[in-house]
Amino acid sequence: MEAEEIYLKHLLGGCQRHDRASQKSLYKKFYSYGMSICLRYADNRDEAAEILNDGFMKIFSGLDKFDFDRPFRPWLRKILVNLSINRYHQRQRQVETEEITEFNSESDGEKILSGISYQEVIGMLHKLPPSYRAVFNLHVIEGYSHEEIARMLNISTGTSKSNLFKAKEHLKKIVGEFFETDYVRTE
Amino acid sequence: MSEQNKDNISQFFRKAVQKPKIEFVESDWEKLEAKLDAGLVAGPQKPNYWKSAFIAAIALLLVSTSLLLYTSLQVEKLTKKTKTDKDNVNAATETSTQALSKSEKSTPEQNELNSQEINKSEKTANHSSLLSSPTRKEVITPQSTGPSTTREQNQNSLQNASVKNETLFQSADLNNKTLSHDAGPLDNGTKVAAMNSSSEMEAINPTIASDSSSSEKQIDFIVNCGASLCDSLTETIKPKPSRWNVMLSLSPDFSTTDFDKFTTPGGAFGIAAYYAINNKFSISAGVVKSNKFYWDNGNEYKPNQTGYWDKKTNGIVPTKIEGSCSVLEIPIGLQYYFLSKKKSKLYIASTFSSYIMFNESYQYTFDAPNPGAAESWNAKKTSYSLFSIANLAVGYERSISNRIMIGVSPYLKIPMSGIGSWANIKLYSTGAAFTLRYQFQKKEKPDRLIPPAD
16 A cells, blocks of 8 residues: 555656656556546546546646645546536536437447446436436535535535436436346345 | 435445446547647636736846946945045145135235246146146046136146236146146046036136236125025925825735745735834834735644534544635834935835734635535634734835835735634735835925025
């Protein structure tokens, strides 16, 4: 564990010096973790990769401000979640007039992931409308409160709670369709 | 569907996303590498105008200080030389005046003797003029009319004098010779002094040359000069600056609890009254209203309330805490002008400030989600702190009129004790104030140097 931390600090030091090999190693090391976050929020894999790359650009340019004694993973997570939320807002402005149901036709779990279990999970999440998915991710996965989510997404606390409820209802159906009907209950 | 099912859904997804296995895709890295090569930075960066203004103010101060020091050194050098030369010229004038008085008293026999002596000295002068450098001739510039101060013209004047009034011109020649001898090699700077002295002599010499009984006229001339000088002094006296002045200041305010943790600057606006004790020292008192923004790691803050983190944030200290507050500062201090020129001044100032702190607010940021934790703290009351901040400043000011001066003054505020009602924070502030000073003027009746003639 300690050796891993030392290696990470070494990588971060290299990134700070704009060493390309260190940058690639860091990117590779946190690719899976970063993509797992981005995929939950993004509409598709390409968008997830864009968010991830934007996040790493921020990290490479902001390493001077980063305290190496602090854990790197939460910092990366925070950056990626924030960028995902920004994307969500942009997307909301673009598709404000479009029907939410359109989302269903966009989802294509097979093309998104190579990891099987995660592929299935992300596939299910992607069947949710973006507004439901964002609230579900932030509340259930990231652990933000409804007040925090309301501020992040510029919605009311009531809307956040309502969206979470609807997201769970949707997921119930999706999970039910995907697995056997009582799969969730037996888990 | 029951509540339990819903929880199961949440648990299912939480568990499912815990250990993702997503294989690395080289093309994603290539896209990022292309961005890195292009030098693109994610997100547009806001230009920091305050920072630019601060740097510009410092640069302006440095440039103006250098210029002021350079010019003052030059002027000092010049003044020193001019003074030396003026002393020499004064000595020469005194000698000539003595010679004049002697010659006036001398008898015709003595005059003849003097004439012979002068002829001798004239010859000597001619020899020395041949040996002397050409610059000496240039130095004492002759006027187009009237008696000259160059050697050639001295000779002419001497010849003319032998026709009209030998005695007077002997003395005049002596005068000129003494002048040219004592003045020595002069540079451009001394021309002024030399010119002045020669013009004084010109003023005197015609009187001497015109009539041998010119002493009365000389007296009249001096009296007239004195009277006109007196009139000019009494008529053109300007209003004297009062001891009081006021100054407005506006500055960006960079606040921090640690010098490597600056954030967006706030602003400070102030007004202060100054009372000049003498030419060098002033005392001041004023009020400065400022907004301060600062941040630090959570563990750098020590909340006054014991067990605050346990009670409010589930025992987790925030990773980062961003603070903001409004401050009404009451500085009392001393200002010292260490360099004063006609239009420019440089000063250092030291003040001690009392603080009235309000709208104090702290926002917490956690590394990981911390459900149920307090997110911020906002002050409900105002806090006070007596003479808790020392302020050191250096400033440059330039007159734009008799009453108004503009300037720039970088400063550093050092906390003498902790301030604030949530946690005793030691808050440093720095910036560069842009100042506007208004100098009050005395309304005094001019004193007459010489009582008016009845």
